[in-house]
Amino acid sequence: MRAVYDEIGEVLADEGVSTVAAVLFDLGVSSLQLDEADRGFAYAQDAPLDMRMSQDAGRTAADVLNTYDERELERVLREYGEERFARRIAREVVARREQLPFERSADLVELLRRAIPAASQRTGGHPGKRTFQALRIEVNGELDAWRAALPAAIAALGVGGRIAVLSYHSLEDRITKQALAAGARSTTPPDLPVELPEHAPYLRLLTRGAETADPTETETNPRATPARLRAAERIRATEEPRP
Template sequence: MAFDRNAEADQAYGHKPVLLDECLEALAIRPDGVYLDGTLGRAGHSLEILRRLTAGGRLIGLDRDGTALEAARVRLAEYADRVTLIHSNFSRLAEVLDDLHIDAVDGMLFDLGVSSPQLDDAERGFSYMHDAPLDMRMDRTAGLTARDVVNGWSYEELRRILFEYGEERYAPAIARHILERREKAPIETTGQLVEVIRSAMPPAALREKQHPAKRSFQAIRIAVNGELEELPPMLRAAAQRLHPGGRLAVISFHSLEDRIIKKTMQELATGCTCPPNFPVCVCGKKPQMKLVSRKPIVATEAELTYNPRARSAKLRVAEKL
């Protein structure tokens, strides 16, 4: 399997591509095809795509994280003649393809959420396990930081994102404690934020297996990076820029993302929406995609033994009609 063959290399880069074999199968890679990896990361998926391309093939890799992009550039140097790496958010994929004078591609892959290297780099401020400045920006050239959200957003806004993005049942109490704490002094670090979150939760919640700050950190990170708002327009843009028969593969790591992906892919795969009693279609809507699998693809037990991060991963695949 591809994982076994490249396990040593992945370990050296501190990165294990999730659902790698499943993604490669889903993309149905043509050796001379053109593919887009919209979340390049440390290029684990991209490396395996490139290994399957001939000199006539091409890969376009996007990432909003400049650090990840430079690491990927080194890792993919052997294939420099057939790869184009661009510092960009996947929400701009249509503009990127226009700039490259590419009308459509044969497949697109998106591996959503925060990457393991981002979590492991304490200074990025993503992790509740390390004390660091509150940042959480995937693109460090962006303006909004976690510090801005925590110290500047209203009680109502904080409560909403904690509840909606983090599915945090103690969202009202945590939001209230954040406001009380920042009135005394700004909350500057991840460690300070963890203390505030802990202080807002009952003893029973603190004894749960899951870290008490996990859901809140997820919510703030999603808000900082606009992760959920970007998904539907990105998926629709991707559908527009695939060749017929081209595949769209998207990996998500929590239920909020997966619900949005499922709903949007179903919309793209739905034709006429006229009421059933209409004698003829007047909406003119035709399906753009077909679902390759009705249910999400998940990791095998074999993968979970060496890649625990894959436990929550769900892969959904659609094909352009």
């Protein structure tokens, strides 16, 4: 079914599926999409600043750069790109767009080369890496969709069902870690002598922390380097309605 992650509950309902035995989320962006020059994902190729996963509707990366105020641009770059120079870049973007709106990725890369100190460029990789990632996440609402999708998927698991998540961004992994850890933790008040059944954990963690790709895999497939795998099993039913 073609759907966004957070539509999992609606898709299952439409198909008449009450519970599932397994859910696998691969939160990585399709390499095929990243490598399409005309989509604007890649900072190494000049292209229109689009970055939409689905080009049917919605704002583009150019829209974000040309309409967000300086503070909001800084927030996007700092939060989603973990960009140290978010404030400087946001200020430069606003100043530049007053003269000429952003349309193509090469325009943004040129600005980033000027805004980011040369020393950081020598040690931190391509200057566009973090900004392009942040814009992609913002344009596609990736983190908002993930925050809604994960609890819906956990709610759909039958007892004995398992969920596995491959994430590639620290914020995605943090959301996953917190949700799975919450399900694996008792909520019985500490002053009670026995655990109440309704407060017992409903998940069992299957990974010790986050598992990562081994050196052999990352050598042949560098895009696997940031991947983090977490998994859990549902061990009891809960009465809460699906999100």
